[in-house]
Amino acid sequence: METLKSIIQQGEHQQLDFKFRIDDAKKIARTLSAFANTDGGRLLIGVKDNGKITGIDPSEEIHMIDAAVDMYCKPKLSFQSRVWQEDMRLVLEITVQPTGEKPVSSPDEEGKWRVYVRRKDHTLLANKILLNVWKQEKKPNAKPEKFGDEETHLLGLIAENEPVTLSKLYRSSKLPKNRIDHLMVLFICWKLINMEISEQGTFYTTVID
Known part of the structure; x- marks a missing residue:
């Protein structure tokens, strides 16, 4: 049976990313669109890069995810969410499936719409x-x-x-x-x-x- 700890033990990879919390909807949109453009993936919010569970308020984080997929992903992405509880801390899991509508684009730091992919545990620009x-x-x-x-x-x-x-x-x-x-x-x-x-x-x- 899959548990939160068993997922975290995998470490970050092409289909798994950890986030302490979401502060920037545009930035997280790049990760979500990259998942969609590659093999799909899961985002664990409330987990540090080293795998330590810090916990979050799921209602606040889901608001940022909604903004990311509604405003900063073209075409708009769908996702599934789940809340895990571990040691009295809550972690939000966001799952994105690979899209059949490639490419999904998101804005870069300058606001230009770009296409991203996942390679290992990195979100990278797709080339021409x-x-x-x-x-x-x-x-x-x-x-x-x-x-x-x-x-x-x-x-x-x-x-x-x-x-x-x-x-x-x-x-x-x-x-x-x-x-x-x-x-x-x-x-x-x-x-x-x-x-x-x-x-x-x-x-x-x-x-x-």
């Missing part, structure tokens, strides 16, 4: 390749039986330099940047390459059969 992958996934994506010179050239560059950044591919290839971007999107949809987004940047590697 991922945004276009989501668009391409809504279209037919049959992999050709034979590749042309451009596809063969770019796949070779990735294999020779992996893990490789997009900027390095721009410098190493004579193909136009927009053509490289388009091929990278197709390669991901065809499951020929992997894209790893991290705090250090975005890196691409070939898929090993």
Whole structure:
């Protein structure tokens, strides 16, 4: 049987985040939208980053969550809530399911609407390749039986330099940047390459059969 302590013992990860309390609806909207854009996730409010339970007033925190999803998530997100009690302290759990309406966007610190994803225990900006992958996934994506010179050239560059950044591919290839971007999107949809987004940047590697 799942308990609050068993959840906390997992530590923060791609689908779990701890918050001492919610002070900024815009900021928490970025975490919620990132959950929705990735694999879904749970937010525990009233828990420090180190896992210590501090407790909160659920009515105050749910007000901030309502504001976050109503005002700062496009399209508006739905969520489930649950209140846990542990050692006379209350913790609010917010669960967000992965969305079928990618992307969900939220405002950054300057108020510009951006798209975020979860990677490990971090909320990061989605890049243009991922945004276009989501668009391409809504279209037919049959992999050709034979590749042309451009596809063969770019796949070779990735294999020779992996893990490789997009900027390095721009410098190493004579193909136009927009053509490289388009091929990278197709390669991901065809499951020929992997894209790893991290705090250090975005890196691409070939898929090993």
